[in-house]
Amino acid sequence: MTPGSDRDSNNRPGHTPLDVENYPVAPATLQLEQVHVFVRHGERTPVSIRMSEAPANIPPTWLLCKEGRKFGAAVSSHTGSNILGVERVVENEDGSLEPGECLLGELTDLGRKSTYNLGAALRGVYIDKLKLLPDVAHNDSEVYFRSTNLPRTIESLQQIIHGLYPPLKQAEGFVSKIRTRNPKDENLYGNSAVCxxxxxxxxxxxxxxxxxxxxxxxxxxxxxxxxxxxxxxxxxxxxxxxxxxxxxxxxxxxxxxxxxxxxxxxxxxxxxxxxxxxxxxxYRTEEVRKLAMGRLLAEMSGKMNQTATGTGPTAPKILIHSTHDTAIAGLLGTLEVFDNRWPEFTAVVTFELFREAPDSRPAGSFLTRLLSSFTTSGVREKHYIRARYQNTTLFLPLCQNVGDHLDGHPELCTLEAFNRRVKELTPKWEVECALHQR
Structure with a gap:
């Protein structure tokens, strides 16, 4: 079934677009160094057929997947690699085919559009406005793309990449790598299947x-x-x-x-x-926070510290992760800023890492300068983290104490305060996942 008319005045939208124009620029003393993006996949069909009988009559099949059906597939041959034209179709039990029919839980054409638009908005913020990334992509050293191993998240990420770096903004030979992990290593959601x-x-x-x-x-x-x-x-x-x-x-x-x-x-x-x-x-309990989101936060914290210290391989400047509503709510709940509303399609959480050189701090910020001289990381510059959900800047409870944020800016957590909380949330995975009675 194609879309009908359900545009009542109280209808909530499927997603909220990222507001590029009103993106809040950080204080001039700070330089953006890295951003971690976690996004729920775009609009999809329901994961099961429900309420399809009268009187609800919600259609069991949705003809909303026309754009994603045709694609080129690389096929090996003795003479090299050729491109084979392929069209995916959904076959019903009786063998019938309906053009554009979606599988259950599949990303729709609307979902493809909204995730592409998100990628374009990320380009507007982090390339056009903030110059964090180059205008044209030449290699994948500055970008990191990862998805859970499900078609709807992988396809969402593909669309985000195309919005961030459309074909005309990709150097010849540039190939984006979309990373996925085996189930035992997956941490982009609370992985209860292995814990x-x-x-x-x-x-x-x-x-x-x-x-x-x-x-x-x-x-x-x-x-x-x-x-x-x-x-x-x-x-x-x-x-x-x-x-x-x-x-x-x-x-x-x-x-x-x-x-x-x-x-x-x-x-x-x-x-x-x-x-x-x-x-x-x-997620109101510390144990679930650790087991569900601790590994992911520890991994992100590690990459931020790698950038802050300049040690190890050069860390990417933007890291985009395509995941699920449970991950978005899980991250927000773990950091105690969940609004108790179900995350929208294409909902996005970002963590931005900023650097402040010592000589850029106001002369009166004695406490900040004193505390920064005792950092455990050995980094001369002070680093701060800002978290955002959709178009709202978050005030993380972990950094509301004096000395744990930039003076006058409680939304900008010190990297030290963030690391301290993440360390508390990092589980001893194999030991703590073992089933035991409490």
């Missing part, structure tokens, strides 16, 4: 959320149950409340017509709050 303790904890919190929130969801039965086969609306129901939310958000992002009750924000807000509690309440 038994994390799996147990997440299940425990999900079950507790069901007990606490199912009574709150019960009044929604009158409005929603008729659309889910007469079943009650519950976190552990059939379909699960998270599944209802997934289908509704995907449909609304694409303008697909859905029943009025599922467009009522007073109804959907209650559903969202319950699902947020099910999926992310565990």
């Amino acid at each position: 038994e303790r994390l799996k147990t904890l997440m299940l425990k919190f999900a079950q507790a959320a069901a007990v606490a929130w199912n009574p709150t969801l019960e009044p929604l039965d009158e409005k929603i149950s008729k659309y889910i086969g007469g079943n009650p609306v519950r976190l552990d129901g059939k379909p699960r409340a998270s599944g209802i939310l997934d289908t509704v958000r995907a449909a609304r992002a694409h303008g697909i017509r859905i029943p009025e009750e599922l467009r009522d924000n007073t109804v959907m807000d209650v559903l969202e709050k319950a699902v947020i509690e099910e999926w992310f309440s565990a």
